[in-house]
Amino acid sequence: MPTVPILMPQLGESIAEATVIRLDVSVGDNVKTDQEIIEVETNKAVMGVTTLCDGVVSELRAVEGVSYSVGSLLGFLEVTEDEVARTGVDTVESLEARNQTQPEPSSNDEENLHFALDGDSYEEDPSIIPSVKGLPVPTGVMGAHYISPRMRARMDDLGLREADISAIVGTGAGGRVTVEDLERFLDYLDAWPSAAASPMRMAVADAMRRSWTRPLATVGLPVLLDRVLDHRRQQDPKPGLTLYLLRALAVALKEQPMTAGYLIGEKVVHPRSFDIGVAVQVEDGVVVPTVRKVDQKSISDLIAEYDDLVDRARRRRLTEEDSSGGIATVTNFGTFGLTTGTPIPLPNETLILGIGAGKKKPVWSEQVETFIPATEAELILTFDHRVVDGGGAGMLLNRVAALLQQPESL
Incomplete structure (x- = not known):
């Protein structure tokens, strides 16, 4: 047969x-x-x-x-x-x-070629070891900028990057890390407990390495959430806070598309569609499904699509199309009880918008001329400073905050 x-x-x-x-x-x-x-x-x-x-x-x-x-x-x-x-x-x-x-x-x-066709049987290609091998090492302050060809070749053999050897104190000229320094460090780590990094962990590590090659800056702004929370309580089904943030960012970016540009050589490429990703925590990593044309849909229109994407993301059932083509990302790290943070945008995106946990605080009310309790959270925007300056980032963040005070318009 x-x-x-x-x-x-x-x-x-x-x-x-x-x-x-x-x-x-x-x-x-x-x-x-x-x-x-x-x-x-x-x-x-x-x-x-x-x-x-x-x-x-x-x-x-x-x-x-x-x-x-x-x-x-x-x-x-x-x-x-x-x-x-x-x-x-x-x-x-x-x-x-x-x-x-x-x-x-x-x-x-x-x-x-992954198998041979030159005889009466196939010869299987040896299994592929995960792309990045070796042990991750903590970041330190010692080390040298120059890496010799011999050292580079040894790092390539081990699948190591420059960040992986930054904890090694070099004994070479000017503090340069030598191959001998590297081998001693690896021998030292052999006695440490270790486990193989999952493909998800390696994907996150690779994306963050590539993102960090750019000059990134972060700005923050407190925002009151009471109107959003009141609006949410009146909806059925109830949209999550992240969905309000997603929609507010899309509207703000459509008004200020320069802030979502991407620098390629001497050109800034502008978005042709306001597709925005949402960071979803999964086992051993984060995946970012993309919600399409967020600027053209209301929150009520987006609920079913958003919930389906998040559910499939948590079950690791996203397709390539589901997680590609976004121009920015939204992350709600407040779900972990964190009040502030510095999220890092994906390598193919210029910015990421995060929100911390809401906290009850006394806020001065001009109407009643006294302090009243209100729920306040930190909006955090990290951006590629080559494309966006502090002023542009500040205007974008203020516009997002203003839109959150008008949740019925979202």
Whole structure:
């Protein structure tokens, strides 16, 4: 019978590998077209590897807990000739025949092949170790700016970045960190408890490293929440506070689109749509689903869409489309009892707006000429200072605060 290879699919434009977390079938199981047979975790979500046709699982090479690059061989299906004709799926036999009629691949092509077609069996590519290896180390103040080629090569072998060696006291000229210093430090850390970082943790770490290459600044402003809270109590279903913030930011950005620009070379690229992400805490990280065209929809229009995105984010069921293309992010770190913070925007975004926990405070009322209790929270805006200055950030933040005093207009 014809044999069809099961390959790690391309799960998104920016996804190069995925970790197998569960095998949903066993050898000998009958499967149907588009049936999810392997559950994998990428740096953004939990997804499924599905079948291209009906068949019987004849071999499984995927191992739970191991990461595989896109195109890696995960197993085989036995299928019928009729099924091959119906679906047009490539079989081992057709691939081998095609390979024999094609010219020899170049050295670059060879690096991209994940299994061999030059004999009576496939040769599985070794499993891919997570992109960033080695142990994270705490940030310190010692170290050198210059990294020798030898040191750079050793860091590349270990998957380390400059930030990872900043805690090492260098013994080289001018305090330079040498390879010997690095090896001693790694030997020292070997006795420490450690655990493998998850794909989610590594994705967050990589995004924050890239974000921090820009000059980021943060401004804050207290805002009264009583009107928002009163408006929320009158709604059914009740929208979350984050949704009010999301909508206020979209309206303010539409009025001041320069603040949402993105600097590319000598051009500032302006947003073509006011799609805004919302930070959702998940196990071992944060994911940011994107709410589309927030400026064109009222809060009542957004509730169902927002709730669905947040629910799927918490279950790690977002698609690539669900979490791409945002121009800014909103984060409600007040849900953790925090009153202030300095959130960091994603590398592809210029700013992020956060809000802290609301606290009861005495606020002076001109109407009754006395202090009255009111709920106040801190609005925090972090932005790329190359694109936005303090004045522009302040005007944006003040506009968001003003809109929150008119929740019925949102």
